[in-house]
Amino acid sequence: MNSKNNISNEDLLARSRELAGKTSLSELTSGSELHSAITYHQAALGSEARSRLCIHAGIALGLPVDATVNLAAAVETLHNASLIQDDLQDNDAMRRGRAAVWKKFGQDIAINATDLLLSNAFALAASAGPIYAHKLVAIMNRAVARTLQGQTNDLHVGQQPGLDQAIAIAREKSGTLFSLSLELPLVMADYQESLSLARETGTLFGIGYQIFDDLQDREGDRLSGNTANMALMVEDNAVSKYQANTAEELAYYFLNEAASGAARLPRGCGDLLIEKCSALLHKLEREAA
């Protein structure tokens, strides 16, 4: 990726952020608690990894700039809906260094904010391209349903999930929105035949990323007794079916598989995901050294 392209994608990211913000507030009363909660949540930016992937894919596939911006805003809006809800359901008081929405505005406002952003995500996707709207909405609905099924499994997994169970949950919970960031642009570029590869690639990345993340938290979680850490689980489980004996090898496995899937996506639309995999793999290597 050249620097000119980088700048341009950053511009699109800013436009996507602005569109998502404008859409979310358009029917709300300024000064109302819901308006304040949405504004508050959006003021602290996250990594925007999903909208970046989506923008890269849209541009690589030759989609119109406006459509790409809409899809990226849709994916990021859906991600924000899931964060507000996850924090509430997991009782996590902090998000992006500040009080989570439910902690600051209460449970009811957090629930309403989630609904609003979920609804907005569909509107943003549907307005990306009229003749593709029904397909984009259908794919997004399936992604939401899979994520909710994953969350439900996670809520009821108990204190001691097995590694396979944890991987199955990460598959649905963490991977779905990464997949969607690739699926939506592919649908609009008429690469229907690449959707299942995109779905699997995003899923593998989601699992790999989750294990990578758990590796960073391993020693802290060991001390605090958080047994949901997948890197800790590996120590107690046979993981030979993934050709891995350690958590590091398991993370390698999924990130390598994700990169290999991304490389087979059309027109280099998965290149940013490959870069992301490489960066994580490189970090793992440095830490092992």
Next chain:
Amino acid sequence: MNSKNNISNEDLLARSRELAGKTSLSELTSGSELHSAITYHQAALGSEARSRLCIHAGIALGLPVDATVNLAAAVETLHNASLIQDDLQDNDAMRRGRAAVWKKFGQDIAINATDLLLSNAFALAASAGPIYAHKLVAIMNRAVARTLQGQTNDLHVGQQPGLDQAIAIAREKSGTLFSLSLELPLVMADYQESLSLARETGTLFGIGYQIFDDLQDREGDRLSGNTANMALMVEDNAVSKYQANTAEELAYYFLNEAASGAARLPRGCGDLLIEKCSALLHKLEREAA
């Protein structure tokens, strides 16, 4: 409406109910708590007033049967999402004579079930007609946002709302889905110019229906001290701006206005709403006699 038409609309209602059920479960794991909660909620039918209005309007406007069924399923699915969430937020333990979803399955499942149905509603609307999908989704998104703004106002209204405030809340909370039942078919029949009349008509009906309902509960609410009852509020408020001195007159006013709006909608698509208004007005008259 002849009886042949009545039977046919009942058939469409059954098809719409079946489609909504099938859509909601399609990505879920049988036996999971989320699957069970959705199945449980859908097993007890409500009045299906919104899907009936939508089916009547779709057929009156000459829409294809499949599209009409999709729109009705979308509206009813959105209504069910709002019921599950309202019960949770209002701490209402009963719905349709059984334990509410949150009471039986817990808060997290109720939240996830709401998300799923909200998401499904968009998918159902979008699949009603590919070339109208983006417009249907945009209208639904605005309706969801207005409803959420209404709910948020309701949550923060305190124990003693004034009548005007209560009417403003009923306007957003109760009216929006009745409006949507007319708006969606009108969009697909290319009656864009009738949308604002449909929105206002559904809203007036929602307010009138709410006051009618509160009239039925007036003496019980008086005894239990539920001051949120609009019929009780009228006794303490000047309501001359609505040409009404009693709660009965206020209900008359809104239901008459709704019927008058419905009569001006194209091709008799508001006729079922007029019937509904007439039935309520007739009941008010009998009770006054």
